[in-house]
Amino acid sequence: MTEDGIKKIRTTTWSGGPGCHGGCGVIAHIKDNKLVKIEGDPDHPMNRGRLCSRCLAMTQIVHHPDRLTKPxxxxxxxxxxxxxxxxxxxxxxxxxxxxxxxxxxxxxxxxxxxxxxxxxxxxxxxxxxxxxxxxxxxxxxxxxxCYSPRIAATEIVLGDYCVFDGGQWLPKGHNDPGYKVPECIVIWGYNIPASCPDNIFGHWVTDLMKKGSKIITIDPRLSFFASRSDKWLPLRPGTDGALAMGFLNIVIKEGLYDREFVKKWTNAPHLIRQDTGKLLRESDLDPKGSAQNFVVWDKRANKTVIWDSGCAGYKAEVGEAALDCEFDITLANGTKIRATPVWTKFCARAAEYPVDKVAKITWLKEKDIIEAAHLYAKSKPASIQWGLAIDSTPAVTPTATAIASLWSIMGNLDVPGGNPIARYAxxxxxxxxxxxxxxxxxxxxxxxxxxxxxxxxxxxxxxxxxxxxxxxxxxxxxxxxxxxxxxxxxxxxxxxxxxxxxxxxxxxxxxxxxxxxxxxxxxxxxxxxxxxxxxxxxxxxxxxxxxxxxxxxxxxxxxxxxxxxxxxxxxxxxxxxxxxxxxxxxxxxxxxxxxxxxxxxxxxxxxxxxIPPDGNPSAPYHRHERGLLRQDKNPGFQTHSGKVELYSTLREEWGLDPIPCYEEPPFTPISRPDLAEKYPLILSTGRRSPVFFLSEHRNIPWLREADPDPVVEIHPDTAKSFGVENGEWVWVENWMGKCKLKAKVTPIVPRWMVMAAHGWWFPEKEGAEPSLYGMWDSNINQLMPMGANGKDGLGTITKHLLCKVYKVNGDF
Amino acid sequence: MAKKPEYGLLIDYEYCTGCFACQVACAQEHKWPAGMGGIRVIEIVENLPNDKHYLKFMPIPTELCVLCAGRTKKGEKPACVHHCMAACMKYGKIEELAKEINKPRMVLWAPRA
Incomplete structure (x- = not known):
């Protein structure tokens, strides 16, 4: 393509810099080896012509006078x-x-x-x-x-990863006849318009809102979505696990889940030994049996049947695998034990989270939790899209496994408009x-x-x-x-x-x-x-x-x-x-x-x-039924048991709680009231700016003008009580350190929390130490400790530390 | 008296997410330096009764908006409309656009152009 000596070159965004997670189709207008303009490619299935501010500023990036050009x-x-x-x-x-x-x-x-x-x-x-x-x-x-923990947790549950269905696998997107518009989309800890989504295009959600998708937003901060949600749950940061358990409890107690799916495709019927608390295995019943195979109780024949994990099938016909009750079983060594199906244990765990308790943990209203659970559960299909907030807590795995279990037992797994399994094309x-x-x-x-x-x-x-x-x-x-x-x-x-x-x-x-x-x-x-x-x-x-x-x-x-x-x-x-x-x-x-x-x-x-065609294992839907997920081409999943694991075989092996649960994060007003006395506000960070990718872009004029200063969002009442006015520089401080941020006084944050911008340094300031581009002034990470991770080494405390805020005296 | 405007921008601000794509697309198209441009995005936090709030973003054409005459002549959309991430902006004849106001929370701009 040429026009006035301009070559138009079609390409894809994705590089180590500048941001982002990429994937948009663009048309670069090049003249004499210079970028004169960049446009969104209207034909590209991801963005369909649209393009974000960061990419639209590419001319100021690639030809920036400070660009590194030589080793x-x-x-x-x-x-x-x-x-x-x-x-x-x-x-x-x-x-x-x-x-x-x-x-x-x-x-x-x-x-x-x-x-x-x-x-x-x-x-x-x-x-x-x-x-x-x-x-x-x-x-x-x-x-x-970031991201890896959620992926690992989803793999633990169902052997693959899932994302929300924006029609990305279909040539005509959400206009494709094979697609269903989700009746409800749950935006969980994720401010899509301003964020750099995990390989989906955030504004697919606004497209679907126009087509009637109802929105549930789970976010302490009043985001774009929160403002336009049917239900907004402004929970206390880090309590997502309790909310997920509360949802599980409601859908189970009220029988709103997909019982057929649970019976057929999850390890709900697999028996757990009451003496050890661990899964009963074929090797327990038969010395020649495999320790990888599991055992169910056939209610009709009143006997055990072996589940062969290797081929994801029973070794003998099963009349009806029991999901509840307790059974006496004699092991190969003659010991008599009692065993309980996974489902009973799973339900008992969920029942530990009645709505009043969940409301108390999350600081939400009982009514809101119940109404949100009903909206999600009664919408068919419904889709959950979670964000980085899920990784930003040490208990990421118990939280994410709870949420993945939820979309699975609701029958939304790998269905159009639900949570399809995402594989590399x-x-x-x-x-x-x-x-x-x-x-x-x-x-x-x-x-x-x-x-x-x-x-x-x-x-x-x-x-x-x-x-x-x-x-x-x-x-x-x-x-x-x-x-x-x-x-x-x-x-x-x-x-x-x-x-x-x-x-x-x-x-x-x-x-x-x-x-x-x-x-x-x-x-x-x-x-x-x-x-x-x-x-x-x-x-x-x-x-x-x-x-x-x-x-x-x-x-x-x-x-x-x-x-x-x-x-x-x-x-x-x-x-x-x-x-x-x-x-x-x-x-x-x-x-x-x-x-x-x-x-x-x-x-x-x-x-x-x-885009891979239907029938390819990387294209949805219903792949577990069609034998498209496993290498042996049998129906089922590629977990160790071949099933959706409501009770994780892997977590059991690792000595960790195999059933989802809630764990209170380490530095909250609940877990550390002593610290909260000195640092009374919840410090949350990492919210995205629509014009920056993480710590990038502060040197790009068109972008910096839209978001010029490192801000801390603080509620007007809180600001007043700390003697802080809008636009004033404040110290945000805790036991780790402090940094200077500009107060943005706004009711979009709760009274008990401040939200600090992250990734701030000043490319315009001196690079040599001690300045390091003014980084020590406003880098919020100075308040964040290393090593506060979950029991499996994953997750961190980005969304829920503690701090105090006070006015900076003197110039800055 | 000024000429009656013929073309305008219809914005369904219910869906404006405040992404700044329009603002930067305009700056790129017309090579405006930072601080100037044909469309600016503002954030408004509205206080409602019962401690409720509504977060609104609004793209506002400025005195510098020429409705991308150079682009529309070639049959292209204005840069802001083409790139709007939420696809909530439409360019066209004001009379036609007025007929498309079929839902609340929309605004029809007739910029200076």
Whole structure:
């Protein structure tokens, strides 16, 4: 396409920087290798022409005068902001030498590889780490507290992940005849319009609202959705688990759930031994039996029948598997025990959460909880879309398993307009999220056992191929069981964005022998590096995007100076480190990743994107019935038992509570009244700005003008009682530290909570220490402790710390 | 007397999520520096009885809005309408747009253009 010398190039958004989780189709208008304009592609199934402010500001990003354009080598001390431009060859040689030195002295596992949030970063940083021989790839946030925990929890319940159905699997979207508009959508801890959704397009929800979907919003803050909801539940942050249990109790008690689904597709009938409290297994009844098989009680024949997990079927005919009562069973060793079906235990657990108790925990009204439960339960289909708030609590797994159990027993699993199972289109996996296995993997299983967190936490062995970040952080200081000596940070602003307790992270990075950072701009994190490599935006590279649907290519539209794409940088280094590196060219690698789709990179590129057709295991609906989920093609799920596990076999194995429950977070007015006396407000952070992606974009004029200052939202009554007026600078402080934020006095937050903006640093201020771009002024993470995670190493305290607020005296 | 306006913008502000796409799309299209532009988004928190509130966003065309004459001549939508994330903006003849006001919480702008 040409017009006035302008080439129009169709591509896909997704890169390590600038944001986001990507996937939108865009048309880049390029003249003389410069971006003159970018528009949303009207034909693209994700955004259909629309585009967010961040992408519309791309001309100010790619041609920004501060863009990193050449490799930089540190010549002063770390933090002095003194650099020398070097060539790429010099940079690669230097990195190779430094990393090989660490490998020779301490072993490859002493080199760690950190990324920020999930973008076109993960696949390639893994490729580099594994080629180097290290298993230690990390998402550098406390408790790996973004997305992975929810995915792992959903895998625990149903062997796959789910998202809400916005029609994304159908060629005509929500106008497709195979689609049903959800009667109700539950927006749980998620402000979609302002957020960077987990690979769905947030405004699909507004599209569906126009088509009649009713909305339930679960959010302490009055969001766009809360304002327009049929039911708004402004719960106390971190109590989502109690609310989910309360919902389960209501739908079970009132018989609103899908009993046929529960009987047929969940492990509700599997028996639990009352003596051990654990699942009864075939091996208990028969020494030759498998410990992986389970036992049900056939009510009609009055006998036990074995459930064969291997093929997801009973070993003998079952008249009717019992869901309640207790049964006497004689074990192979002659012991007589009593056993109870999972369903009985599950219901008993739910019954521990009557609505008055839930109201007391969540600070909601009983009436609102009941009405919301009824609206969701009586809507067919209904869909739940949860957000990051679910990961932002240490009890993420008990919470998320409760919610996934809820949509499952309501019959909304993998149905049109419900919660379809989300798989990588055509099973072409580049970036392996929890549970997925792709082309890029660590071949050395023994080495994987050295991965930090592997021996400590079940989910990290079973699903999450990352380090547990808090353990890694600790290990940098303790050097036990082995020292961490180097870190490669790939588009990861650990100091200015992801890292809690950033002062300690600065100390941690300074302790390392070698730090490399790739990014598109200098950040506080770059200041801790020995070498900084200039990366490209999505406009300046070829790549592939395989994350749910569609499968698509990213097409190089232009170049900027000497910037190189992450894949090019990682590929070059991987070749240097691994004499047996498998791929000759980047396109060979793309083709291998795309192989399950039957398309090569070039073929997919010609199409632009591709949605898997019905019948492909990555396309909904009703796949458990059609034998499309399991490798053996039998009906069922790919959990250990082959069923939706209301009682988790994995959690039992890990010694954790196998049934969902509520756990009070560690720093709340309830769990720590002593702290609450001194710090009377609930401190919540992490709410998204519509114009920033996490810690990015503060240097982009069109975006910064829309959200110029780091704010803390505070209720007018609360502000008054603390003597604070709108627009005044205030200290937000707790036992960890303090930061300066601008008070935004607004009734959209409850009186008992403040919401602090996150990811703030000031690219316009001095980069060298002690300033670090003014980061110490307003980085809210200074109030956030590391290490406050759940029992399975997941989740964190982003949404519910405690603080006090007071006026800053003097200038700022 | 000024000419009677022919074209305008119909905004279904019930669905405006305050994403700023229109504001930045306009700045990009017309190369406005930060601080200027043909459409600005404002947030209004309305206090209602019984401690209830309504969060409203409103895109307001400014004196700089030319209804993207260059684009509409080519049959394209104005930049703000094309990119509106909530698809809550429509461009057209004012008389036609007026007929489409078939639900509450809509506003029809006749910008200076």
């Amino acid at each position: 930089l080598k540190r010549i002063g001390k770390r933090g002095e902001n003194k650099w020398q431009e070097i060539s790429w060859d010099e940079a690669f040689d230097y990195i190779e030498e430094k990393m090989n030195k660490i490998k020779a002295e301490y072993g490859p596992e002493s080199m760690t590889f950190s990324m920020g949030t999930g973008r076109d970063v993960g696949a390639w940083i893994c490729m580099l780490a594994y080629a180097f021989g290290s298993p230690n790839v990390s998402f550098a946030m406390s408790g790996n507290g 055509y099973n072409a996996v580049a970036y392996a999220l929890p549970g997925a296995k792709g082309v890029i993997k660590l071949e050395d299983k023994e080495m994987d056992k050295k991965r930090i967190g592997y021996n400590d936490y079940g989910p990290f062995r079973e699903f999450i191929w990352r380090t547990q970040t808090d353990k890694m952080f600790e290990q940098i200081f303790t050097e036990k069981p082995y020292p961490v000596k180097g870190m490669w940070l790939q588009c990861c602003n650990l100091i200015g964005g992801t890292g809690y307790d950033p002062k300690k992270w600065v100390e941690a990075l300074k302790k390392l022998d070698f730090v490399a950072v790739t990014d598109i701009f200098m950040t506080p994190t770059c200041q801790m590096a020995d070498i900084v490599l200039p990366a490209t935006s999505f406009l300046e590279k070829d790549s592939i995007r395989s994350w749910w649907v569609p499968l698509q290519t990213i097409n190089k539209a232009m170049t900027v100076d000497e910037c190189r794409s992450l894949i090019e940088i990682n590929f070059e280094m991987a070749k240097r480190f691994d004499p047996n590196f498998k791929w000759k060219t980047i396109h060979d690698l793309f083709d291998e990743i795309l192989a399950p789709s039957g398309m090569t990179f070039k073929e997919l590129q010609k199409k632009g994107w591709s």
